[in-house]
Amino acid sequence: MTGWLLTTVTAVADITPSARTLRLRLDTDLHVLPGQHIDIRLTAEDGYSTARTYSVSDKREPRSIEVTVERVDDGEVSPYLCDVVEVGDPLEISGPHGWWFTWASGDDRPVQLIGGGSGVAPLMSMIRAREIEAPQTPFSLVYSVRTPDDVYYRDELRLLTEHRRMDVHVVHSRVAPAGSPRPAGRLDAAELARLTLPPSSEPTVYICGPNGFVEACAAWMVEAGHQQNRIRLERFGD
16 A cells, blocks of 8 residues: 555554554555554644554454554654544554565464564464464464563463463563562573474564564574574564
């Protein structure tokens, strides 16, 4: 798609104290691959406009997409999307963008997902698409968050684990849940190697999150024996 497309907000939901999902309705179907992102543009009454990029976290319904927005307190766009936007409001979008960090449902090879913080959003799009289009494809997720309150899509990830649909490992870096056998602490190379699919299974590895997290995890996966050409990265500024 080129140019800007007008959408309508049909649902909003706060999923953490600082993040919100927005469901957007389109007048035409938008072909979005799991892992892609869109731009959302806001325009003020004086004509000033600014746009920011957000990963699509769900594209299972025709003519509808979901994005998940993490509030940046001094940002120009995210505070409005998290605190002001209501059902029925219009939003301009452009995209989809990003063709490298995508998963094709026709690929039945194993997939290892590694997300840091809000970087789980495009990975969730892949997980949701897999559940419908290729449920037998082996998927595994390692998800690093600061505290239990920061976990995106908490109930959905819990059900995937309980129903044995895929392995989900949530690692807490600052505060661990009560009764957790793992104390709070940063993910390291040894733990990542233990929690992820073995190199012998030749998974495609998708890593998304802050720059430092992505670079470290990518290096650790190569050290563990994974093929560098099967590791795909999506990063954002710290």
